[in-house]
Amino acid sequence: MDITRIIVPVDYSEHARVTLEYAATLAKGFGAALDVIHVWDKPNFVPETTVVSQGGEPAQSLADLIRGNAEREMRDFLAAAKLPEGVTATHHLEAGEPVSAILEAIEHHKSDLVVMGTHGRTGARHLLLGSVAEKLVRLSPVAVITVPPVAR
Numbered sequence: 001m002d003i004t005r006i007i008v009p010v011d012y013s014e015h016a017r018v019t020l021e022y023a024a025t026l027a028k029g030f031g032a033a034l035d036v037i038h039v040w041d042k043p044n045f046v047p048e049t050t051v052v053s054q055g056g057e058p059a060q061s062l063a064d065l066i067r068g069n070a071e072r073e074m075r076d077f078l079a080a081a082k083l084p085e086g087v088t089a090t091h092h093l094e095a096g097e098p099v100s101a102i103l104e105a106i107e108h109h110k111s112d113l114v115v116m117g118t119h120g121r122t123g124a125r126h127l128l129l130g131s132v133a134e135k136l137v138r139l140s141p142v143a144v145i146t147v148p149p150v151a152r
Contacts, residue, residue, distance in 0.1 A: 001143070003030040007111040008089075009037050009102050009132070009139075012077045014119045019147040023115035024083040035109050036078065037092045039101040040070045067093060099135045106142060114144040 008017040008023045010144075020036060027034040046062055053059040074091050083089065092109075094101040106114065118133045137144045 001112070003032050003112045005033045005035060005109055005111045006030070006037045006113045006115055007102070008039060008096070009039070009067070009108060009114070009116045009136075010077065012038065012073050013117070015119075015147075017077065017081050018055070018150070019115060019117035020081050021083065022147055023145075024081070024087045024089070026113070026115065028084045028087050032112070034083075034087060034089045035092060035105070035111065036074070036089045037094060037102060037105050037114050038070055038074055039094045039096060039098040040066055041096060041098075063095070067095070091101055098132045099139065101140060102136060103141075104118065106140060112142055114140055114142060115147065117149065118146045119149065 003026075004130065006023055006027050008020050012021060024034055026032070044112070050062045051059045052062055052065050054065070070093050074093065078089055078091060081089070092105060094105060105111070114136060116133050116136065118131065133144075133146050
């Protein structure tokens with residue numbers, strides 16, 4: 001199997017950072033490019049025309065505010081990650097339903113491997129909330145490595 005591009009979906013959690021660092025180690029070993037993706041979505045009940053203003057800043061659409069916050073959080077997230085020397089991560093922000101957006105990104109970036117963390121939900125929480133990782137394992141056209149959370 002020739003791995004040239006690895007995609008890592010993140011939610012900016014500590015576990016996502018650990019998963020990114022693991023994926024970066026794999027990328028270094030394979031000599032692969034590393035793509036980090038975060039998918040954000042605005043609440044469905046908020047109209048597209050909603051405009052917000054924060055602390056004296058110019059008014060902007062809610063979508064622009066969410067995207068700006070996601071961009072800032074991504075920069076902070078990547079700055080905190082300890083990547084092996086020679087490995088750089090290209091980041092991507094996408095809007096929409098997470099599984100669909102990640103599947104599109106896999107195709108668009110011609111990814112060979114997905115590395116993502118799991119939340120370790122079980123029982124009713126898993127049934128109600130579902131799992132992006134589980135859906136990607138079932139639907140991804142490429143291999144998916146899931147990284148479970150460390151023991152609590």
